[in-house]
Amino acid sequence: MKLKLYVLMIALSAWSLQSCDSDDDESISVPIELQNAFSSKYPNAGNVKWETKSGYYVADFHDGYETSAWFMPDGSWCMTETDIPYTKLPEAVKKSFEKSEYKDWKKDDVDMLERQGMGTMYVIEVERQDQEVDLYYSEDGILIKSVVDTDDDRDNYLPISQLPxxxxxxxxxxxxxxxxxxxxxxxxxxxxxxxxxxxxxxxxxxxxxxxxxxxxxDVDIIPVTVGTTISEQFPEYHIDNSEYFETSSEGYYYLIELEADNMPDKKIKITSDGTIL
Structure with a gap:
């Protein structure tokens, strides 16, 4: 009886290990159109592993760097995210970052982001203490946006859809x-x-x-008339930030953020001729 129980335990253990291996190596059925599209776009891809996520087929592979490419089932390419070292960033991006307020923050990760119908962007993930921020730069070093970092960046990287x-x-x-x-x-x-x-x-x-x-x-230079009105109307304040707005309902104007010591901040709308709205 003990021998039979021992054999049964061994058999169950072997089955359990085999099941775990199957889960780890579980493959998905990839449409032939998608396989052909992937091979055409990335002929040198190695160690390719497929998964499905949010309705997309995602290929994780190595093509010089760790890369993930997102496709629709019909083979339409949507996005590629590539982990690259900081040293491989375009010089314009590095120069812009090294002049930014985040230059002394710890660089955690750098991604090159390519998406259908959109310009290439480079995302520098930086952190300091318990703060984490993603900085999105264009190829020529223009900061597009900065956002608080989240756990699943690749979902955030996906465009909502093609622009209507x-x-x-x-x-x-x-x-x-x-x-x-x-x-x-x-x-x-x-x-x-x-x-x-x-x-x-x-x-x-x-x-x-x-x-x-x-x-x-954002604008760095405002008309003299705008600066004159601000200095006359708000002599205790200085300009912290300036944006230019083109609108369908209020016309064109500057949105100026003002700061002063021991006084609440102000935001004013003012036209290029110095008229406060």
Whole structure:
């Protein structure tokens, strides 16, 4: 009886190990169209492992660096995220980062982000104490956005979808040769599109129906008339930040953030001729 029990325990143990191995090596069925698309795009990929996530097929592989490519089932490529060393960043990105307020923070990770219909971005993950921030740069070193770091960056990297034709047409008409860098769907239902246009990172906002609401971007130089009005109306304050707004309802104006010692901060809207709204 003891011998039979011993043999049974060995058999169960072997079955358990085999089951664990099967789970670890579990493969998925990858459509042939997708396999062909992947092989065409990454002919030198090695150690390829497939998984499905959020409706996408994701290939994790090595092609010089650790890389993940996201595809639709029909083989349409959507995104590739590549882990690269800081030294391999474009010089413009490194120079911009090393002049930023985050230059002394610890660099945790660097990703090159390529997405269908959008410009290439480089994401530098930095941390200090319990703070973690992701910095998104264009190839020419322009900071597109900075966001608090989350646990699953790859989900955040995915665009919400292709930009609706109405929004894309508006951007192409109003901002010729602009490059789309990021698309975010806000909880309000509005869509924010980050673009590169004339050397500036601009935020273009659309409502639920795809109608243009506003475009804004940071500016370093304001008209003399604006500076004169501010100094006359708010002599105790100094300018902390300036943005320029183009809007569908209020026209064009500057949004100026003012600071002063021992006084509450102020935000004012002011037109280029010095009129406070």
């Amino acid at each position: 034709a109405k929004m894309k047409s508006f951007i192409e008409g109003k901002y010729p040769e602009a490059k789309i860098m990021e698309i975010d769907k806000e909880d309000s239902g509005y869509t924010e599109v980050d673009i590169l246009h004339n050397g500036s990172s601009k935020e273009v906002l659309f409502n639920r129906g795809g109608d243009w609401i506003s475009t804004s971007w």
